[in-house]
Amino acid sequence: AQRVTQPEKLLSVFKGAPVELKCNYSYSGSPELFWYVQYSRQRLQLLLRHISRESIKGFTADLNKGETSFHLKKPFAQEEDSAMYYCAPLKRTGRRALTFGSGTRLQVQP
Amino acid sequence: DTAVSQTPKYLVTQMGNDKSIKCEQNLGHDTMYWYKQDSKKFLKIMFSYNNKELIINETVPNRFSPKSPDKAHLNLHINSLELGDSAVYFCASRPTGASYEQYFGPGTRLTVT
Numbered sequence: 001a002q003r004v005t006q007p008e009k010l011l012s013v014f015k016g017a018p019v020e021l022k023c024n025y026s027y028s029g030s031p032e033l034f035w036y037v038q039y040s041r042q043r044l045q046l047l048l049r050h051i052s053r054e055s056i057k058g059f060t061a062d063l064n065k066g067e068t069s070f071h072l073k074k075p076f077a078q079e080e081d082s083a084m085y086y087c088a089p090l091k092r093t094g095r096r097a098l099t100f101g102s103g104t105r106l107q108v109q110p
Numbered sequence: 111d112t113a114v115s116q117t118p119k120y121l122v123t124q125m126g127n128d129k130s131i132k133c134e135q136n137l138g139h140d141t142m143y144w145y146k147q148d149s150k151k152f153l154k155i156m157f158s159y160n161n162k163e164l165i166i167n168e169t170v171p172n173r174f175s176p177k178s179p180d181k182a183h184l185n186l187h188i189n190s191l192e193l194g195d196s197a198v199y200f201c202a203s204r205p206t207g208a209s210y211e212q213y214f215g216p217g218t219r220l221t222v223t
Contacts, residue, residue, distance in 0.1 A: 032210065043114075044153075044200065044214040086153060090210050097143075097166050098212065100153040 002027045004089050006101035013077050014109050021072040021104045023061075023087030031089040033070040034098065035061055038084040047072075047085070057081070077108045113137050114215040116201050122221045123191055131186045131218045133201030141165075142184040143202040143212065144176060153200070159184050160206075188220075196222045 004025045013019055025031065033050040048056045050063045050070060061072045070087060087101040114135045123129055135142065143166075144156040158166035162178040173189045188195060201215040 034210065043216050044202075046211045049211070084151060096210070097155050097158060098210065099155070100145075103151045103153070105151075 002089075002091070002099070004087055004099055004101040006085075006087055006104045008104045009102070010105045010107065012107040012109065015079055016076050019072075019074045019077045019081070019106065019108075021085050021087075021106065023070045023072065023101060025068050025070065025087075025089045027068075027089055027091060029092055030065065031091055033061070033063055034088040034090065035059070035070075035072050036086045036088055036100070038086070040083070044086070077106075079108045079110055082106055082108045114201055114203055114213050116199075116215040116218050118218060119216065120219050120221075122223065124223055125191055125193060127191050128187070128189045129191060129220070130188070131199055131201075131220070133184045133186070133215055135182055135201075135203040135213070135215075137203060137205070137213060138182075139203035139213070140181055140206040141204050142178070142181075143204075144184065144186050145200040145202065147198040147200060147217070149197070157184075157186075191220075191222045193222050196220055 035047040036044050037047040038044045059074045063070050084103050084105050086103045088098040090098050117132045141160045143158045145153050147153045156170050157176045159178045161181050175187045177185045198217045198219050200217045202212040204212045
């Protein structure tokens with residue numbers, strides 16, 4: 001069965017600490033992968049996608065096909081990073097629709 | 111300029127009622143979606159329309175009926191509301207093409223009492 005898992009519901013770190021939000025997927029083929037973020041009282045928005053290999057707001061995510069993971073990382077967390085983060089794989093064939101993980105709430109304390 | 115808008119923002123209603131949530135996007139996108147976010151923050155796709163045509167219909171009770179009068183609008187009508195329908199409903203849209211970036215509306219918080 002196709003599944004995306006974000007094992008942590010809540011991740012609490014202090015400002016300046018490194019952050020890693022975990023995402024594991026079990027999909028046939030090689031899905032495209034995305035991270036979406038929802039800041040407090042704002043709408044869900046795209047943070048980054050693996051094909052772009054970009055760094056957005058200091059966040060990066062590397063696709064590890066061997067481990068089927070797409071963890072989101074930032075070396076030094078900021079208070080404004082506090083938000084809900086969703087990992088979302090997308091199948092390359094067949095029904096093309098994002099499937100969202102259960103989300104991880106990141107809390108960055110001062 | 112709001113890209114994807116939803117009305118109402120909050121909806122409180124009693125069990126058994128029928129209600130609608132409206133969604134409009136002014137981005138010229140061809141594909142629109144409805145998602146449901148439950149109290150545990152799980153975000154699940156319900157429906158997807160492409161150019162007014164239904165392309166994804168997840169296992170959703172048939173009390174939920176999407177309607178797309180044109181490609182800029184995708185409304186969600188819910189009949190005989192139940193307590194379990196309480197959730198935040200998000201509309202989203204995306205352009206045709208390789209990018210799968212979806213643009214989300216602000217959400218409608220539905221509370222069924």
